[in-house]
Amino acid sequence: MNRLGLHLRPWSISLLKLHMLTMNSERYLSKVHQMFINNGLMTFSQTNKKNFTIQWNKELDERGYEKLVGMFLEIESENKTPQLLQFDSLVSNWAFNTKRPELAERWLNFRLQKECSRAVKVSLVLDYINSFTGLRPEEIDEQKIINSVREIKTDIMNTDNITFAKVIPPLCMTSGYKSCMELMKEYTKIFTKDVYLLPKNLAYRLPDVVDAAIRKDDFKFAAEIIREHKDIANHFLFKLWKGLLKHSDTLSVDRIFELFSSVDNFNLPHSIEDDLLQILEKDQKQWKVFKNRSIKGKHCENCGEKIEPHVFDGEGIEMIKTNISATLDRHNKDRFSTFLQFLHSLEDINYVVDGMWLNHHFIMKEKKTFHSTMELEDYLHQYLPGRKLIIARNVFFHQNEHIFDDPDVIGFPVNYSDDERKKSASSLDDLFLLYAALQFNQSCYIVTGDYMRDHISKLKENLTELCSRWILSKSIKTFQRVSPNTWELPITAKPFVKTKKGWHISTSDRIHSPRVWCIQECK
Ligand SMILES: [Zn+2]
Numbered sequence: 001m002n003r004l005g006l007h008l009r010p011w012s013i014s015l016l017k018l019h020m021l022t023m024n025s026e027r028y029l030s031k032v033h034q035m036f037i038n039n040g041l042m043t044f045s046q047t048n049k050k051n052f053t054i055q056w057n058k059e060l061d062e063r064g065y066e067k068l069v070g071m072f073l074e075i076e077s078e079n080k081t082p083q084l085l086q087f088d089s090l091v092s093n094w095a096f097n098t099k100r101p102e103l104a105e106r107w108l109n110f111r112l113q114k115e116c117s118r119a120v121k122v123s124l125v126l127d128y129i130n131s132f133t134g135l136r137p138e139e140i141d142e143q144k145i146i147n148s149v150r151e152i153k154t155d156i157m158n159t160d161n162i163t164f165a166k167v168i169p170p171l172c173m174t175s176g177y178k179s180c181m182e183l184m185k186e187y188t189k190i191f192t193k194d195v196y197l198l199p200k201n202l203a204y205r206l207p208d209v210v211d212a213a214i215r216k217d218d219f220k221f222a223a224e225i226i227r228e229h230k231d232i233a234n235h236f237l238f239k240l241w242k243g244l245l246k247h248s249d250t251l252s253v254d255r256i257f258e259l260f261s262s263v264d265n266f267n268l269p270h271s272i273e274d275d276l277l278q279i280l281e282k283d284q285k286q287w288k289v290f291k292n293r294s295i296k297g298k299h300c301e302n303c304g305e306k307i308e309p310h311v312f313d314g315e316g317i318e319m320i321k322t323n324i325s326a327t328l329d330r331h332n333k334d335r336f337s338t339f340l341q342f343l344h345s346l347e348d349i350n351y352v353v354d355g356m357w358l359n360h361h362f363i364m365k366e367k368k369t370f371h372s373t374m375e376l377e378d379y380l381h382q383y384l385p386g387r388k389l390i391i392a393r394n395v396f397f398h399q400n401e402h403i404f405d406d407p408d409v410i411g412f413p414v415n416y417s418d419d420e421r422k423k424s425a426s427s428l429d430d431l432f433l434l435y436a437a438l439q440f441n442q443s444c445y446i447v448t449g450d451y452m453r454d455h456i457s458k459l460k461e462n463l464t465e466l467c468s469r470w471i472l473s474k475s476i477k478t479f480q481r482v483s484p485n486t487w488e489l490p491i492t493a494k495p496f497v498k499t500k501k502g503w504h505i506s507t508s509d510r511i512h513s514p515r516v517w518c519i520q521e522c523k
Helices: 010-014 032-040 062-076 081-097 101-112 118-134 142-156 161-165 177-191 206-215 219-228 234-245 251-260 270-280 313-333 332-344 355-362 374-384 396-397 401-405 430-438 453-457 463-476
Strands: 018-021 042-046 052-056 289-291 351-354 388-394 409-413 445-447 497-500 502-506 517-519
Touching: 010 118, 032 042, 032 062, 032 081, 062 081, 062 101, 081 101, 081 118, 101 118, 118 142, 118 161, 142 177, 161 177, 177 206, 206 234, 219 251, 219 517, 234 270, 251 270, 251 497, 270 289, 313 332, 313 430, 313 463, 332 396, 332 430, 351 355, 351 430, 355 374, 355 388, 355 396, 374 401, 374 453, 388 396, 396 401, 396 409, 396 502, 401 409, 430 445, 430 453, 445 463
Parallel strands: 351 388, 351 445, 388 409
Antiparallel strands: 018 052, 042 052, 289 517, 497 502, 502 517
């Protein structure tokens, strides 16, 4: 139930933009669907044992409309709100598919003649304005959408976020697209103090707003939205990419890259590479693409310019830090406050090292790993040049006291807190490690074999993907296969960097094997 007392209606969402619906079992057909099919308004066909499709019949004449009203009255007599709402959604979906918002308008007027709750009215109006979204923006009467939104504005703030998100696509077809961002912020504020934590269902709609801004040549606004939300969920960034490339007929390659240049830690997905190449071919400027074989050398093999690494400096990173800090403060307050003072006294650190992971590899020699042939202090000296902060349980310090003779090796022991002993908190040593790495974020790598998935999953929803990206780009964990002479720090490449002669575009989402394309104008 949402806050206005409505059940969510999966049909209204899944049907919204589908001309054809594929399902894997007949039992999902609701009574309302059956009714539409039996009355010849929809066609049902079984494609094989498991799959079937439902298709809209295109025409609805006056007799058809009367039939529709009759069907509705029959359902209405049963007095089940979810069924009625499903019925409404199907009608608006039909209007969308046949590109006839006038049908949706007629239906809305018919429905509003009857008494209905505010929640039902919101739903009816949203269904109506969404019937416009099948048209081109120039075909719509935008005032109708803007007025409708105005009418339900107060009530929509009390709906669940799936329902709320339905206001965005129609509003983005109008000159009121800018008000979407204000509405979203206002709505998000009701749920959380952090406006940054836009619910995923809303984040997924941001590309619609960017799209609207680009259609209106409002690049400043488009760039602003991208910049403000660059650290959020991967699927939003992916959708944004797809959306922007669709404008390649009117946008130059430079303009597309400029719009994206604030995205600094999510690389161009592999699946979009071909689209990008096609766009480069079509652009007025003639572009030549050189693909770097690797970025180990840290400089472009083509133009010699430095390849810039991922950047994590936004509000999201601060929020992850705050989150971790709150957990440590709750479950191991004393040790954490000592830790904070200790960090404060440290100069820059190049590696934050998971001591328990080192122990696992260097002390358990019977495992016959690469490390068992090497002494721990040699490893630290040869493989991790620079200052290292080792965080581990006390046992590590008893066993490896000698390694701290080196002034570049610094240690911090983490005791078991009462909460950990009582099992009211899960293992906290990794969180100390992550906190230190966040503190020295710009200068350090994390040395660990752990992906920290447990810890990531406990963060708030929009921070989890950012945190995974951050940990992956910072972690050194595959060095077992690297021979001492060729050892180099892994480097992650920033996705869009303007160079003297063109652009560096990092084209892989597999963080440890990014490929950098050097794209230059042919003169
Ligand atoms: Zn280059």
